[in-house]
Amino acid sequence: MSIDTSIERILDAALEELAEGGARRTTMNQIADAAGLGVATVYRRFPRKAQLVEAVLVREAQRVIEAVDAAIGRAQTVEEQSAAGFTTFAHAVADRPFLVRLMRGDGELDGEAVRPGELADRVMVLVRDYIAHFVRDLQAEGRYLGVDADVVAEIQARLALSLVLAPDGRIPMHDDAATREFATKYLVPLLGVE
Amino acid sequence: MSIDTSIERILDAALEELAEGGARRTTMNQIADAAGLGVATVYRRFPRKAQLVEAVLVREAQRVIEAVDAAIGRAQTVEEQSAAGFTTFAHAVADRPFLVRLMRGDGELDGEAVRPGELADRVMVLVRDYIAHFVRDLQAEGRYLGVDADVVAEIQARLALSLVLAPDGRIPMHDDAATREFATKYLVPLLGVE
Structure with missing residues (x-):
């Protein structure tokens, strides 16, 4: 998967999770799961x-x-x-x-x-x-x-x-x-x- | 001291303390001290x-x-x-x-x-x-x-x-x-x- 594709997938998943749970409660793990990616990949693209x-x-x-x-x-x-x-x-x-x-x-x-x-x-x-x-x-x-x-x-x-x-x-x-x-x-x- | 006078004193002190420390950090004790009143008096007027x-x-x-x-x-x-x-x-x-x-x-x-x-x-x-x-x-x-x-x-x-x-x-x-x-x-x- 290209970097661009994985970023888009992370952003799509994050939007969904954040809209549902709010920024405070949503974890990077939840977002990674929703994106079908490992959490290490998510952290590589977005360290925080x-x-x-x-x-x-x-x-x-x-x-x-x-x-x-x-x-x-x-x-x-x-x-x-x-x-x-x-x-x-x-x-x-x-x-x-x-x-x-x-x-x-x-x-x-x-x-x-x-x-x-x-x-x-x-x-x-x-x-x-x-x-x-x-x-x-x-x-x-x-x-x-x-x-x-x-x-x-x-x-x-x-x-x-x-x-x-x-x-x-x-x-x-x-x-x-x-x-x-x-x-x-x-x-x-x-x-x-x- | 009348109830009105003590309320005014509490409000004056609270405004000063809240403006300085913010609502989260300021305690009822600080406000009572600044008003020159016991904290029990402050709680009697404002339970929370x-x-x-x-x-x-x-x-x-x-x-x-x-x-x-x-x-x-x-x-x-x-x-x-x-x-x-x-x-x-x-x-x-x-x-x-x-x-x-x-x-x-x-x-x-x-x-x-x-x-x-x-x-x-x-x-x-x-x-x-x-x-x-x-x-x-x-x-x-x-x-x-x-x-x-x-x-x-x-x-x-x-x-x-x-x-x-x-x-x-x-x-x-x-x-x-x-x-x-x-x-x-x-x-x-x-x-x-x-």
Whole structure:
């Protein structure tokens, strides 16, 4: 088996086990068993459980980004792209309860490995830079020049992250059409009047 | 000493000790010593440390609200009130690092007592309802009728909370004038055009 194949198998097994048992309780032995590999192989690829947890997180984050990219690619106008991007992000994260629990810090990691607040901060920066890039592309075409791309992006990133970490509230997060309507009415205008 | 006086003394001492040592490491004995009271008295008022931590938090939250109320009371226009309220809230919370650490879940409580994610959720609801009340008062005067008061309030509450929990970013949080300018340019327009 190639190194890449075994890493993918370890990550698949780790995601499954971590999602079920949480990061604290899941052992490297359990993950090795689930992957059908010896625990020595797992330790060779990931010397510490924290590294494996982080690798799982990074891969999940990439998957969320791919889903958002695809949704934006299918939309036509800026308004549709914004609304589709926000809605897809919200649902792609919500579908990954392990990611949500880790960022919320619901006793999963207990100080070990990634600290929940720090993880959420890093995700915020990733999302902000992704949105800022999108806004700058529009500004390069002469649109929405009245706003600071980083600031607008950070407002949206912080709001999106808050909503996936704690979806209960008056902003509709459990119904695709309602989430999209919210994004269109309240988030798109943050870009400013053209 | 009256019950009220001893409770105030315990809360004062607890705030000091908790801010310094964190909720996990601080003992009821330390708090009793700092308050100049016997530990039996402390336990009579607060049978469990978690209850004492919660009482400290509630009192700090009330103080933040009083500061925001005072700032809003001094402002004249809606725009000034929004900007002053947001800026005062941000700084009143940032001045209470113990509150911030507890909500961030930086290993302070370790599953015991208040869970960080739940605490942040409760604060969000408090802040949202406070802002929604403010927006509804304006709507009762026929202003800003185009928005859902709860939704606008929740956007602002989630953003404010995110910014106090993780102030580093492209939104200026360390300089009063800049924070106020940000609020005026990006948050006040969320209320919609009159």
